């Protein structure tokens with residue numbers, strides 16, 4: 494039997510940046526390395542949880558003891574996350590999901606020509622919003638990567654996506670956000686309470702996030 498304050502819990506973590514194909518050799522993506530999501534998965538295993546990690550492509554090795562599901566696009570991530578949603582107690586969405594995908598995926602490599610190239614994009618589903626709509630017993634934790642107006646944007650996302658709390662990082666700050674081993678975050682709650690955390694290792698932030706989840710879980714009946 495696993496020990497730890499998440500023993501008996503099934504958690505779902507998403508990580509990495511989705512890749513939206515343009516043609517057989519090109520895609521649109523973002524700067525997520527997967528470090529934040531993988532740290533969350535590793536920390537949850539250490540605390541006794543059954544961990545499902547749905548991950549977009551990264552250069553990282555999945556932590557030991559984690560059930561890993563590899564996806565590439567936002568649509569694939571949506572499908573995998575929805576499949577797992579009913580069986581989990583907690584979802585933490587650290588992935589950077591592409592908001593748009595190319596409307597047409599060319600079957601052949603797009604040839605270079607003398608003029609420019611226009612790629613039409615269409616909207617991807619907002620996975621976290623869907624989870625918020627269908628939330629029953631689950632604790633739902635989002636992230637927000639912002640470059641301006643951090644608190645306002647974060648508070649709007651908490652409400653719109655029906656979250657239990659949100660981890661907001663200003664990705665323009667050195668030592669925060671994409672690719673780094675550290676992060677600087679504010680925990681934003683639905684009652685507008687805000688907890689500002691100092692710069693810390695992503696693994697340490699992961700444990701702070703699980704601390705909050707454990708607090709919420711003890712106050713919540715299944």
Ligand code: PMT
Pocket residue numbers: 509524525526527528529530567586587588589590591592617618619620621622634635636637638639650662664670671672673
């Ligand atoms: O991977 P690292 O290099 O360690 O970097 C970590 C990180 C910067 C990626 C991470 O800390 C972070 O902020 N992740 C969320 C990035 C993001 O997409 O933020 P957003 O504000 O665009 O989205 C808000 C939330 O909605 C996120 O939880 C996101 O997973 C979710 N979302 C967004 C769009 C979409 N179509 N579906 C979603 O589920």
